[in-house]
Amino acid sequence: MEVSIGSVDIANTKTLDEFVHLYMPTCTADSKWTHPTSKEEYTISIQTASGLCDEDFTACFNLIELTSSQDYKKSKDGWKPRSKRKEMKLLDLKYLLVKLNDSLEGFVSFMPTYEDGYPVIYTYEIHLTTTLRGTGLASHLMKQLEKVARRILGIEKLMLTCFTSNERAVQFYQKLGYSKDEYSPPPRQLRDGTKIEASESQPSVAEILAHPSYKDTIWQLVPTQSGRLPVAKTRGGPLNIAWEVHGKGDIKLVWVMGLGTVMSAWQRQTLRYGHEQGEKYSSLIFDNRGMGNSDKPLLRYSTKEMALDLIELLDHIGWTKERQLHITGVSMGGMIAQEFAYLVPDRVASLNLVSTAPWIENTTTFVENLRTRINMFLPKSLDRSVTDAARSLFADSWLIQPDQTVVPTAATPGVVVPPSGAYGMFDTNYERFAAQELTKRLDKEKFQKAGFMLQAIAAGWHHKSPAQLKEIADKVGRERIMVLHGTKDNMITVPHGKKLIEMMQPEVGIIKEGTGHVFMLEEWDFHNEMVEKMFATGERLNKAS
Numbered sequence: 001m002e003v004s005i006g007s008v009d010i011a012n013t014k015t016l017d018e019f020v021h022l023y024m025p026t027c028t029a030d031s032k033w034t035h036p037t038s039k040e041e042y043t044i045s046i047q048t049a050s051g052l053c054d055e056d057f058t059a060c061f062n063l064i065e066l067t068s069s070q071d072y073k074k075s076k077d078g079w080k081p082r083s084k085r086k087e088m089k090l091l092d093l094k095y096l097l098v099k100l101n102d103s104l105e106g107f108v109s110f111m112p113t114y115e116d117g118y119p120v121i122y123t124y125e126i127h128l129t130t131t132l133r134g135t136g137l138a139s140h141l142m143k144q145l146e147k148v149a150r151r152i153l154g155i156e157k158l159m160l161t162c163f164t165s166n167e168r169a170v171q172f173y174q175k176l177g178y179s180k181d182e183y184s185p186p187p188r189q190l191r192d193g194t195k196i197e198a199s200e201s202q203p204s205v206a207e208i209l210a211h212p213s214y215k216d217t218i219w220q221l222v223p224t225q226s227g228r229l230p231v232a233k234t235r236g237g238p239l240n241i242a243w244e245v246h247g248k249g250d251i252k253l254v255w256v257m258g259l260g261t262v263m264s265a266w267q268r269q270t271l272r273y274g275h276e277q278g279e280k281y282s283s284l285i286f287d288n289r290g291m292g293n294s295d296k297p298l299l300r301y302s303t304k305e306m307a308l309d310l311i312e313l314l315d316h317i318g319w320t321k322e323r324q325l326h327i328t329g330v331s332m333g334g335m336i337a338q339e340f341a342y343l344v345p346d347r348v349a350s351l352n353l354v355s356t357a358p359w360i361e362n363t364t365t366f367v368e369n370l371r372t373r374i375n376m377f378l379p380k381s382l383d384r385s386v387t388d389a390a391r392s393l394f395a396d397s398w399l400i401q402p403d404q405t406v407v408p409t410a411a412t413p414g415v416v417v418p419p420s421g422a423y424g425m426f427d428t429n430y431e432r433f434a435a436q437e438l439t440k441r442l443d444k445e446k447f448q449k450a451g452f453m454l455q456a457i458a459a460g461w462h463h464k465s466p467a468q469l470k471e472i473a474d475k476v477g478r479e480r481i482m483v484l485h486g487t488k489d490n491m492i493t494v495p496h497g498k499k500l501i502e503m504m505q506p507e508v509g510i511i512k513e514g515t516g517h518v519f520m521l522e523e524w525d526f527h528n529e530m531v532e533k534m535f536a537t538g539e540r541l542n543k544a545s
Helices: 007-013 016-023 054-074 081-087 139-150 167-175 204-212 262-276 303-316 333-342 366-377 382-393 429-440 449-461 467-476 494-504 522-545
Strands: 029-034 041-048 093-098 103-115 118-128 157-160 225-231 239-246 251-256 281-286 323-330 348-354 481-486 506-512
Touching: 007 016, 016 041, 016 139, 029 081, 041 139, 054 081, 054 103, 054 118, 081 204, 081 239, 093 139, 093 366, 103 251, 118 204, 139 157, 157 225, 157 481, 204 382, 204 429, 225 281, 225 333, 225 449, 239 262, 239 348, 251 303, 251 333, 262 281, 262 429, 303 333, 303 429, 303 522, 323 333, 323 522, 333 449, 333 467, 348 382, 348 467, 382 429, 467 481, 467 494, 481 494, 481 522, 494 506, 506 522
Parallel strands: 118 157, 251 281, 251 323, 323 348, 348 481, 481 506
Antiparallel strands: 029 041, 041 093, 093 103, 103 118, 225 239, 239 281
């Protein structure tokens, strides 16, 4: 399958020489800038993050530490040298280096990327020694980036992040015509109740990576069974599906994950049903094709094909009895669950369709819909990727609330606790989500752009007609079906959930006010309460039949 890429992607694939030739023809190895007072000549050269020599990298870091470490220290998470060094090596970063003879006196780092669906030039750092401040050099460097922006097709903004407490910097950018972006994140609330302006202390990728709880974001829940099963041998495969079963109870639960997400995202449910209640339940979690530890073949994906993958997996582990399976699918996983129930309705004990749709249709304005679709597919900086994902998936009011996750303990069956003896907490729900998202996105084997796009195509083309939905409801039994949707769902908007309820007429159809896309995190206690009721209903109906 051929996947087209945009102008930003093209720019980032260029060699350094090609990039300079196409986008910065006036910036050569011997570009000069003259100090207006001393008349000394400085050179301005360009280099990639990977191409920086150790001496220049260290000089850049030292300059950041000299000019900005105090601002970082005043923020909640403080100055994290190790995390800052890691951020400075992001793959597509480029550096304009300002030198006097061989001494580095300033630099700006930047990246062509996407923010909120818009192609932009993102400025990560700009730092100058004291002798160069107020000389016009900073304006000169920013104008160089503006020239790059004009030469890359479709670039609409030049963006950066600035501490609002740094009044001098704020005034400088305002003088150049910069203003606060409409997508700047809202204030956040700490565990002690303190509200902090996001512009000053919204955790960056570097700060999340440095958080003491980050390394234990994904809990070590030991599966009862696990493996990688070859499936689809006659359907374009074989391809391997990674799976785990947690618990050994008689009630069989199947958790079907959504777009671009790995099986560990179910860890709250895995903990509850596979470990805390592992004698009662057996929980199957797995990575859909294209994601996680499953294979990522370059072929056409569909929700039906992924449902067939699941059927083969269930046959393999021996979960083949009639009315044995309690299926819970979220988002794209709910679409896969629809296909599964359409193919093998007699195997379903209960069907829980969460934040999903019979098909995707445009329920917003054309511009909003176009922006959302572009935003899904195009790459952007990690900081913006995580922030955008959070806003699409969760209600803003939840993101700023204190983290109240129930974590595993040493007394929980089948759990390996970290060396500290306990799993840590984050300050806010946003921080915990960001940490989980980063563990996925920074694993280049588990999370790949092609796999994500192929899954997105499958979700976009999913379609179950009113007649097919009625057939599912008739054959599974409406009393065994629940549809759950939130009014603040920005990923699959609430009209989709209402349409699903209207067409299937399930016994339980809930539109929950104020909830976003991910009930299993944002409303985990309510979500668990509702699916448990459906598990009980399915088991009761089985005994009565």
